[in-house]
Amino acid sequence: xxxxxxxxxxxxxxxxxxxxxxxxxxxxxxxxxxxxxxxxxxxxxxxxxxxxxxxxxxxxxxxxxxxxxxxxxxxxxxxxxxxxxxxxxxxxxxxxxxxxxxxxxxxxxxxxxxxxxxxxxxxxxxxxxxxxxxxxxxxxxxxxxxxxxxxxxxxxxxxxxxxxxxxxxxxxxxxxxxxxxxxxxxxxxxxxxxxxxxxxxxxxxxxxxxxxxxxxxxxxxxxxxxxxxxxxxxxxxxxxxxxxxxxxxxxxxxxxxxxxxxxxxxxxxxxxxxxxxxxxxxxxxxxxxxxxxxxxxxxxxxxxxxxxxxxxxxxxxxxxxxxxxxxxxxxxxxxxxxxxxxxxxxxxxxxxxxxxxxxxxxxxxxxxxxxxxxx
Numbered sequence: 001x002x003x004x005x006x007x008x009x010x011x012x013x014x015x016x017x018x019x020x021x022x023x024x025x026x027x028x029x030x031x032x033x034x035x036x037x038x039x040x041x042x043x044x045x046x047x048x049x050x051x052x053x054x055x056x057x058x059x060x061x062x063x064x065x066x067x068x069x070x071x072x073x074x075x076x077x078x079x080x081x082x083x084x085x086x087x088x089x090x091x092x093x094x095x096x097x098x099x100x101x102x103x104x105x106x107x108x109x110x111x112x113x114x115x116x117x118x119x120x121x122x123x124x125x126x127x128x129x130x131x132x133x134x135x136x137x138x139x140x141x142x143x144x145x146x147x148x149x150x151x152x153x154x155x156x157x158x159x160x161x162x163x164x165x166x167x168x169x170x171x172x173x174x175x176x177x178x179x180x181x182x183x184x185x186x187x188x189x190x191x192x193x194x195x196x197x198x199x200x201x202x203x204x205x206x207x208x209x210x211x212x213x214x215x216x217x218x219x220x221x222x223x224x225x226x227x228x229x230x231x232x233x234x235x236x237x238x239x240x241x242x243x244x245x246x247x248x249x250x251x252x253x254x255x256x257x258x259x260x261x262x263x264x265x266x267x268x269x270x271x272x273x274x275x276x277x278x279x280x281x282x283x284x285x286x287x288x289x290x291x292x293x294x295x296x297x298x299x300x301x302x303x304x305x306x307x308x309x310x311x312x313x314x315x316x317x318x319x320x321x322x323x324x325x326x327x328x329x330x331x332x333x334x335x336x337x338x339x340x341x342x343x344x345x346x347x348x349x350x351x352x353x354x355x356x357x358x359x360x361x362x363x364x365x366x367x368x369x370x371x372x373x374x375x
Contacts, residue, residue: 184294
């Protein structure tokens, strides 16, 4: 999810979200320690296909149990394979862009496109929903970047996990924050993918990228995050900000997709259903307020990629129609150390779903350029 928001100082100690019929913003008041008014448009970044509402059916769907502290969390995943190829497949792990409505569906068309191509390597794509998002369980835990990094590391390294048979041959594709979390884990040596593709990579949550991270703002983010997690008021605020079809449609048309005509009722309905799942508001509360940010500055962002120079091939796929601030961070990676290849495709914050054929073409070229049948 991407969220556009504007903070205004005010004489009244409330969080106000005005409502307009043509572009849905929603009103609510929450008391803060200092006067604050927020005009927030919760933007959601993630969804389904590109043209129409039909996505390819996976070859297999299942759940994997992730042990986090003393709890087991069901993690949804699906596989896409070319059943006609006699060759043993090589694995691509596809991680959805982190957002309110993040889902495996965003990668399905790209996955099917790649696995059905005939080439020197037979590819299998495994798409996994993050804990707290998509069709995975959404427990009330303290989500942050370290928790999501641990999940990714455990997922890749688990002897009984969805990609356990990769034999050190795993390629990882990630969108948005998912891409940056993957690069961060690789920089630390916690995972060792043989290649990474970062599609429309981001590192700053919706509010921090606009309003910064000084101590005053961090206090306010914390109050907002705590309110969203509360049983009654939290659900009410979440329903106003996120869990309604008009808000989802507005955000998809404004900057999740580049072309509003590609936003269909089927996509909106699918994303809306995700916002009604049990525990749906906990991880988005963390994302909105910057707790899931893997780094705190552009310098740190560039440093992550620089550390992979000469170690791991990295493709960056930028999107032409991304929001200004997000696009600036993507553009900073052009020619940057550690970035093997930089390309640009149509789209905004979710090009892999809006323009899957073009994204799949760039990703497949990257695979062809780096891997032969004996890899």
